[in-house]
Amino acid sequence: xxxxxxxxxxxxxxxxxxxxxxxxxxxxxxPYLFWYVQSPGQGLQLLLKYFSGDTLVQGxxxxxxxxxxxxxxxxLRKPSVHWSDAAEYFCAVGARRGSTLGRLYFGxxxxxxxxx
Amino acid sequence: GxxxxxxxxxxxxxxxxxVKIECRSLDFQATTMFWYRQFPKQSLMLMAxxxxxxxxxxxxxxxxxxxxxxxxxLTLSTLTVTSAHPEDSSFYICSAPDNRATNEKxxxxxxxxLSVL
Numbered sequence: 658x659x660x661x662x663x664x665x666x667x668x669x670x671x672x673x674x675x676x677x678x679x680x681x682x683x684x685x686x687x688p689y690l691f692w693y694v695q696s697p698g699q700g701l702q703l704l705l706k707y708f709s710g711d712t713l714v715q716g717x718x719x720x721x722x723x724x725x726x727x728x729x730x731x732x733l734r735k736p737s738v739h740w741s742d743a744a745e746y747f748c749a750v751g752a753r754r755g756s757t758l759g760r761l762y763f764g765x766x767x768x769x770x771x772x773x
Numbered sequence: 774g775x776x777x778x779x780x781x782x783x784x785x786x787x788x789x790x791x792v793k794i795e796c797r798s799l800d801f802q803a804t805t806m807f808w809y810r811q812f813p814k815q816s817l818m819l820m821a822x823x824x825x826x827x828x829x830x831x832x833x834x835x836x837x838x839x840x841x842x843x844x845x846x847l848t849l850s851t852l853t854v855t856s857a858h859p860e861d862s863s864f865y866i867c868s869a870p871d872n873r874a875t876n877e878k879x880x881x882x883x884x885x886x887l888s889v890l
Binding site: 691693698699700701703747751759760761762763764765766 | 779805806807809815816817818819822866868869870879881882883884886
């Protein structure tokens with residue numbers, strides 16, 4: 658069965674500190690992995706995605722994520738967090754192609770709070 | 774780049790009325806679109822897959838008669854919440870894949886916050 662686990666419901670970090678948000682997935686085929694960010698009352702903004710190739714993926718706003726097949730993980734990282742990064746972060750997995758492309762399974766989200 | 778437009782962004786309605794939400798792909802054709810629902814402080818759950826020219830595919834537990842989906846053209850899918858009740862209040866968001874490139878892209882609408890009084 659397809660599923661995404663984000664073990665941390667809420668993370669608090671100080672501004673300037675490093676950040677890592679965890680994501681583990683279960684998927685029956687080679688996955689297409691995403692990280693999205695959502696501000697209150699807003700839609701989803703894509704931070705980055707992994708489709709193939711280099712397992713370390715660079716995204717917008719200084720975020721990166723590393724795909725580790727052996728661990729079924731796709732953790733999101735940022736070396737120095739800014740106050741504007743406070744938001745809800747969702748990890749998602751989906752099909753790479755075909756009729757189910759675009760059908761995503763989301764984790765429950767991690768709420769990030771940034772202290773000044 | 775490709776954009777998916779979703780309207781309205783926010784709607785408040787009385788219990789028992791129907792609400793239509795539109796999802797448009799602005800510069801690409803989308804044979805398939807997806808509708809998700811998000812309850813407060815919860816994750817997004819796929820409700821249904823909208824297929825152009827054919828019936829939508831609903832996820833288990835989603836009422837077909839409550840959530841009517843129409844995908845009449847290659848650029849427009851609509852979700853109608855019929856006889857809305859307070860428990861239908863939620864954030865609804867659509868997505869559409871752009872299959873033109875070899876590295877397929879997926880775009881989300883900005884979402885619709887539905888509040889049923």
